[in-house]
Amino acid sequence: MELQHRVEQFLYAEAELLDNHLYDEWIALFPEDALYWIPSRQTRPIRERDLEVSRLDETGFADDTIGMLRGRVRRITSGIQWSEEPPSRTRRLLTNIRVDEQPDATVLARTNFFVYRSRLERHQDWFVGERFDTLRPVTGGGFPYCIAERKIVFDQTTVLAPSISIFL
Template identity: 60%
Template sequence: MKLTKSDRENSGMYEKSATSNASRGAAWGAELQFLVEQFLYSEAELLDSHEYTEWLKLFTEDAYYWMPVRKTLRGRDIDDQVAGPGEGAFFEDDISMLRGRVRRITSGLQWSEEPPSRTRRVLGNVRIVNISGDSIKVRTNFIIYRSRLERKEDWYVGERYDLLRQSKGKYPFKISGRKIVLDQATLLAPNISIFL
């Protein structure tokens, strides 16, 4: 199911306040913080191990996964430097698009990933920003190192805004929304053939 612009704007992923409820994090408890961190670390391990089919199981059926472009503007407001919904994105996927990307990358026919890239994801500064019902908003800094063939190296550095829903399955959460914001305004990598 493709989310409309209105649905995406109302999902809460676009909250401009960086620390809206972050100061309440201690009240939410160390156990929840630990569970969220372990979930995100497990997700990173699945991607670094090329277990894409299992990785897809971490998403809800109404998931929205996007990476808006960054603009270089004068001023200090970071939010103004990132494109909003419908303004431009490197990718803007729903669950069916994610499934298609996984089919392509696992087919052996995606030339940009044959042979596969070697990746290492490092996550840090995992912050629970808000809890509403069974939804948890989380901000996470990331560094992804990608090595391909003999001499190609790329770095992706930035922040992710995740909307997690509590789940009773194999994993304690499912990802219903992810906004990925790179620090780079100009992407130096030749492509984005890996999942961020």
């Protein structure tokens, strides 16, 4: 119960950083060897369900290292990224958080998410799916974990949003 609560509070605090556009604080949650990826999804028959979500070496929406993530943060915070100027308004809802502590003290966390994005006066998008996080414990600082790996799997096969310019 304590581990579950600690992980939930960490993930809620991370979502709050993003919703409040605190990208420099958010990127500090990732270590130097971090991986942030969003595979693509295809509709497949039941017998091919294991092929529905692309593998890491296949096509996807994002396959970012820490350097690439920092570049995305710089573009968003500079005001020159047209798809986020003015910035989107977002709300992240996290639910069904399942945690599994590993023998090496890392934690595997599976989280269902709903991210609502509102842009300009009338544009609205939503992203729905499941996140798979590998969290490493850290000592010192304000957060108990860093996000070593994040895999984001959309429920949608076709993402109808004009861009995925926000972090999920």
